[in-house]
Amino acid sequence: DTGVSQNPRHKITKRGQNVTFRCDPISEHNRLYWYRQTLGQGPEFLTYFQNEAQLEKSRLLSDRFSAERPKGSFSTLEIQRTEQGDSAMYLCASSGEGNTEAFFGQGTRLTVV
Amino acid sequence: GENVGLHLPTLSVQEGDNSIINCAYSNSASDYFIWYKQESGKGPQFIIDIRSNMDKRQGQRVTVLLNKTVKHLSLQIAATQPGDSAVYFCAEKYQGGKLIFGQGTELSVKP
Numbered sequence: 001d002t003g004v005s006q007n008p009r010h011k012i013t014k015r016g017q018n019v020t021f022r023c024d025p026i027s028e029h030n031r032l033y034w035y036r037q038t039l040g041q042g043p044e045f046l047t048y049f050q051n052e053a054q055l056e057k058s059r060l061l062s063d064r065f066s067a068e069r070p071k072g073s074f075s076t077l078e079i080q081r082t083e084q085g086d087s088a089m090y091l092c093a094s095s096g097e098g099n100t101e102a103f104f105g106q107g108t109r110l111t112v113v
Numbered sequence: 114g115e116n117v118g119l120h121l122p123t124l125s126v127q128e129g130d131n132s133i134i135n136c137a138y139s140n141s142a143s144d145y146f147i148w149y150k151q152e153s154g155k156g157p158q159f160i161i162d163i164r165s166n167m168d169k170r171q172g173q174r175v176t177v178l179l180n181k182t183v184k185h186l187s188l189q190i191a192a193t194q195p196g197d198s199a200v201y202f203c204a205e206k207y208q209g210g211k212l213i214f215g216q217g218t219e220l221s222v223k224p
Contacts, residue, residue: 004156031209031210033210033211033212035212040216040217041216041217042202042204042214042215042216042217043157043202043212043214044214045211045212045213048209048210048211050209055209056209056211091156091157093156093212095210101159101162102159102210102212103159104156104157104158105156106154106155106156107155107156
């Protein structure tokens with residue numbers, strides 16, 4: 001296991017289309033986080049899971065966004081009816097319990113045209 | 114709402130010099146801070162962390178200082194190298210591990 005893996009690395013989609021991203025965390029990590037990052041800004045928290053339970057969602061996560069982690073391993077983030085404002089880097093991170101370090105993946109860069 | 118922010122958006126230093134990157138935070142109840150380094154096209158990478166019961170913590174070539182009185186923390190990089198060129202973020206860790214990031218400072222190292 002070489003770290004957190006995200007797919008795809010890049011996605012270009014037309015406005016109004018649905019997109020889905022996948023995150024494979026470090027295998028022994030039970031916590032998984034999704035962040036969104038726009039150019040020149042720090043990552044913004046979207047949601048996180050402990051095992052398969054989604055424990056917190058940001059106000060940034062509109063009803064067009066949904067995240068799942070069905071078996072407590074990989075996670076998917078789906079954006080329905082994409083808008084140009086959804087263009088950003090979507091980052092996934094994972095960590096163990098307690099105050100352990102969070103490891104980030106390389107992100108999925110979404111461009112909505 | 115509460116936020117974590119940075120004083121300077123860009124910093125340019127000569128190779129071999131020391132770098133200091135600053136960060137201000139507004140949540141006086143915060144008790145755990147982390148510095149991340151992000152290179153172009155990559156996710157943030159953990160550098161060093163510090164708890165609020167500490168004023169200083171040192172790592173390899175990096176030192177983090179925390180001043181709770183003025184709600185300020187800094188990252189010092191000794192003998193800055195070209196490989197240190199990146200964007201640096203301070204982040205505040207909340208319950209459950211959620212991170213609140215500041216805007217970031219771009220460090221540019223001139224050879």
